[in-house]
Amino acid sequence: MKDSQLIPLLPLEEYQRRRRRRESSIPEVWDLLDAVKDPEIPVLSIWDLGVLQDIKKNGNELLVTITPTYSGCPAVDVMKEDILIALQKSGYVNSRVESKLSPAWTTAWMSSEGRKKLQEYGIAPSKHSNTGIQCPHCNSMDVAVISEFGSTSCKSLYRCKACSEAFDYFKNI
Known part of the structure; x- marks a missing residue:
């Protein structure tokens, strides 16, 4: 079935985010970053929160794109640092993290597993x-x-x- 024939159950941006992860040529890096938690809610990974948007490999550099929950989020610098530390510990020394504010983050990007973890927390x-x-x-x-x-x-x-x-x-x- 073509994407244009699907009935949207998710916001388009969230569908695309999940698709980028599912179709990534570097799934091991996505899996690695599942260990990076939101510093304000340590039971949530940045994936479950909906902050982790994309990971691309350009030559020998990794570019990680995140969307903070809001533009003034004080945790974004800690998230960036934690991402870089996790990557460096796994041998990805040439990495950078970019923040993207558009489209704006929405709670619709939070995973069902993330919602469950919030409730339990x-x-x-x-x-x-x-x-x-x-x-x-x-x-x-x-x-x-x-x-x-x-x-x-x-x-x-x-x-x-x-x-x-x-x-x-x-x-x-």
């Missing part, structure tokens, strides 16, 4: 709309927003009325 994963938020501790839907800003700008702070626990909700972006 105690952060409510984003929904398609900011309604129906579920407590990651007791699964109650009886929650209230405390603040539109949580531990980071991409999260809101909620409190569960059932178990009284506070938790972050990863905003739908």
Whole structure:
């Protein structure tokens, strides 16, 4: 079936990102970078978060492209450094990391495995709309927003009325 005949279930950019990984001539590098975690949410790899966009080999140089969750994300420099360290430890000494802001990152790029990891870590994963938020501790839907800003700008702070626990909700972006 041709790509033009597929019914889109993912944003086009996410489909293309997955396709770049699936069809890559250097899958071992993608697998290697699965070990690089988001410094703010260490249970999420940069792939699961949707930040890792592409890896290209140009001669003897590797170019890794990432899209930060937002343009002012303070974790992006740490991510770049962690990527370079992981590559260097595996013998890829001629590497660079490039940030790409367009198209803008969206929570739709987060993997289903990443959403599951967030829930297990105690952060409510984003929904398609900011309604129906579920407590990651007791699964109650009886929650209230405390603040539109949580531990980071991409999260809101909620409190569960059932178990009284506070938790972050990863905003739908």
